[in-house]
Amino acid sequence: MKIATLNTFKILIITFSLFACSQNTSLKKGKVVSKNYYEEIAFEFEKNKIIIPVEIDGTTYRFLLDTGAPNIVSLEVLNAINPNVISNMPTNDANGKKQNLKVVELKSVKIGAVEFQGYSALVYDLNGSDIFKCFGIDGFIGSNMLKNSIIQIDAEQRLLKLTDKLKHLNVNKKQSDKIKLVGNQSSPYVWINVSGKDNGRERVLIDTGMGGLYDLSRAHYEAFKTKTIFNVIGQSDGASSVSLFGEVPVNNQIRVHLPKLVVNNLVLENCITHTTKDDNSKIGAELLNHGVMTIDYKHKRFYFEPKTANIDLDKPVLGFTSTLKDNRIVIGYVWDKKLQQQLSYGDAILAINGEPLKEKSLCDFIVKASVFEPLNSIVLNIKKANGDVFDINVTKKELAAILTDFNISLN
Numbered sequence: 001m002k003i004a005t006l007n008t009f010k011i012l013i014i015t016f017s018l019f020a021c022s023q024n025t026s027l028k029k030g031k032v033v034s035k036n037y038y039e040e041i042a043f044e045f046e047k048n049k050i051i052i053p054v055e056i057d058g059t060t061y062r063f064l065l066d067t068g069a070p071n072i073v074s075l076e077v078l079n080a081i082n083p084n085v086i087s088n089m090p091t092n093d094a095n096g097k098k099q100n101l102k103v104v105e106l107k108s109v110k111i112g113a114v115e116f117q118g119y120s121a122l123v124y125d126l127n128g129s130d131i132f133k134c135f136g137i138d139g140f141i142g143s144n145m146l147k148n149s150i151i152q153i154d155a156e157q158r159l160l161k162l163t164d165k166l167k168h169l170n171v172n173k174k175q176s177d178k179i180k181l182v183g184n185q186s187s188p189y190v191w192i193n194v195s196g197k198d199n200g201r202e203r204v205l206i207d208t209g210m211g212g213l214y215d216l217s218r219a220h221y222e223a224f225k226t227k228t229i230f231n232v233i234g235q236s237d238g239a240s241s242v243s244l245f246g247e248v249p250v251n252n253q254i255r256v257h258l259p260k261l262v263v264n265n266l267v268l269e270n271c272i273t274h275t276t277k278d279d280n281s282k283i284g285a286e287l288l289n290h291g292v293m294t295i296d297y298k299h300k301r302f303y304f305e306p307k308t309a310n311i312d313l314d315k316p317v318l319g320f321t322s323t324l325k326d327n328r329i330v331i332g333y334v335w336d337k338k339l340q341q342q343l344s345y346g347d348a349i350l351a352i353n354g355e356p357l358k359e360k361s362l363c364d365f366i367v368k369a370s371v372f373e374p375l376n377s378i379v380l381n382i383k384k385a386n387g388d389v390f391d392i393n394v395t396k397k398e399l400a401a402i403l404t405d406f407n408i409s410l411n
Contacts, residue, residue, distance in 0.1 A: 026086050026103050027070050027144045027184040030119030038168040039112030041160040046367050048211035048285040049135060050153065052160060055110040057081050061138035065153075065160065066209030067295060068282065070185040071106070071121035072140040078104065078123050086120060111141070114162055119145045130324055134363035140209070143297070147186035150296045152303075153208070155288035164298065171294050175265050176303040179206070179295070188295055190302045192283065193262035198227040202281055206295060206302065210284030213268070213313075214261060218275040221254065230256040231408045233272070234335030238345035240274070240321050250345055251277055255335045257403065259410060266290060266306040270314040270399060274321075274333065316376060316396035322349065329357055329365055331382075337405075342392055343382065350389070351381035 043065070044051040050065040061077060073081075083104040091101045102123040109116045121139065126132040152161040152169050161169060179188045180203070188206045193199065202220060216230070224230060234255035258271040263283060268290075287293065287304070290311055294303035319336025320343060322329055331347040334340045349357055352371055365371070372378060377395045403410065 026089075026105075026120045028186075029105070030145065031117055032148050032164065033115040033117050034113065034164075036165060037114045038163040038165070039114050039161070041112050041162060043158055043160050045155050045158055045288075046135065047369070048288070050155075050160070050208055050285060050288075051135065051137060052111065052141065054139070054141060056106065056108070062136060063139045063141045064132075064135070064137050064209060065151075066140045066207070067143050067146070067188055068205050068207030068209045069140050070142040070144045071119060072124050072126070072142070073104065073106070073121045074126040074138050075123065076127070077138050078102075081106075083107065089122065091122065109145070111162055114149075116145055130327060130362070131366055134366045142185060143181070143187050144185045146295070147181060147297045150294065150298055152292060152294040153288055154292045155285075156292075166296060166299065169294060171303045172305060173303075175305055176294075176296075176301045177264055179300050179302045181297065181300060186297065188297065188302065190263075190283075193260075194224075194229055194258055195260035195262070196227075196229040196231065196258070198229050200224055200227055200229050204281040204283050206293075207282040208285045208288075210282050211286060212273070212284045213286035214258075214271055214273050215276050215278065215282045215284065216256065216258075216273050217278055217281040218253065219279055220281045221256070221275045230258055231403065231406070233257050233402050233406055233408070234274075234319075234333075234337075236333040236335055236340070236345075238321075238331070238333035239323055239325075240276070240332045253277075253333060255333070257399065257408070263287065264302070264304040264306075265309060266304055267310045269310065269312045272313070272317055272399070274335075314399050316398050317402070318372060318394060318396055320394070322372075324362075324366075327362065329362065336397070339394065346385060348383040349380055350383050353379050354381075356381075 041052055051062050052065050053060050054063040083106055086103045086105055088100045089103050091099055103120050104123055106119050106121050107117065109119065126137060150163050150166060163169060177190055179190045182189055189203050190206055191201050191203050193201055221230065232254055237250055237252050239250055253275045255274040259269065261268040261271045291304055291306035319339045320334045321332035323332035325346055329349045331343050331345055334343045351357060377393060380392050380394060382392055383389045
């Protein structure tokens with residue numbers, strides 16, 4: 001649905017995010033036993049993934065806090081607790097890959113001292129996924145379990161606050177906006193402002209399971225094309241991620257520069273992102289590095305208290321992305337036209353600056369801080385599909401130089 005008003009172009013495309021579930025109402029079941037509760041839970045924050053302790057049947061597990069997904073338990077948890085199986089649910093991941101997953105009823109789940117009873121969870125072999133195996137998680141806490149609560153996430157303090165009373169939290173109503181809870185899994189959506197030479201608004205999923213700052217749906221981008229908001233700074237065939245259900249098929253996406261992204265009262269300038277296959281645009285957990293986020297599911301409000309009101313994200317960037325394929329680190333998308341003459345999707349990265357990437361170091365690559373982040377210039381040892389092996393020196397490029405390459409002026 002597209003709505004044009006005055007100088008602001010609005011876009012509203014609503015589907016389920018990480019999962020596009022069938023109209024199975026079992027995800028709506030469950031209740032919070034505790035009343036007038038307030039809990040503070042310390043969490044791990046690895047590669048912008050929020051991992052919290054969760055107690056089931058007296059055993060403490062490591063769960064990912066993912067507001068863009070429903071509850072999920074691993075096969076190991078399934079075998080340990082032997083819950084009732086409710087049904088099988090046709091399920092899509094964020095990239096449209098499909099599987100039928102079991103839906104089970106969790107008799108009792110505790111986050112801190114807060115007890116949740118009768119909530120549903122999907123069952124998935126998380127240890128069969130290269131990414132989730134590296135994080136060592138046992139499941140997801142999703143929005144369907146949080147729909148009657150209020151959560152506040154402070155990444156700097158590594159602290160999650162869970163309550164049913166807003167008075168227990170320090171929030172500023174002037175720094176809040178309405179949210180809409182969508183579908184059976186109660187996915188939270190909020191309006192953000194996007195600006196270039198023209199202005200627009202976009203309803204996006206608040207997805208704490210997504211490690212980045214802002215993912216732009218290709219469908220949303222196409223709807224925005226009649227306005228000058230996003231600056232195109234690259235196009236590539238490739239893949240950028242491994243979805244829950246496996247490798248993402250090769251697709252064509254667009255790299256863009258967004259002059260201004262506004263979330264509540266936080267202004268983020270010079271955001272670089274690229275389009276995705278997902279039907280939804282998202283704001284992800286990287287936002288937590290810039291302030292404290294509160295999602296009030298009960299009253300359908302979204303709060304964000306920024307550390308500073310304006311942040312310029314301008315920094316040198318690489319002309320490619322990396323991803324996983326066949327248990328190896330490979331080239332994902334290649335945005336730089338010169339690099340496209342030498343690199344393409346699926347090229348294996350054997351070494352970085354002379355340091356071999358061995359299978360045992362894959363988890364370090366996935367979980368720890370990016371080895372590319374502190375380096376302006378890197379030497380990659382590359383192996384092509386035909387067996388050719390060579391070194392290539394790749395240097396990060398300043399945003400101003402990228403915009404010049406595309407004859408883009410911000411004035």
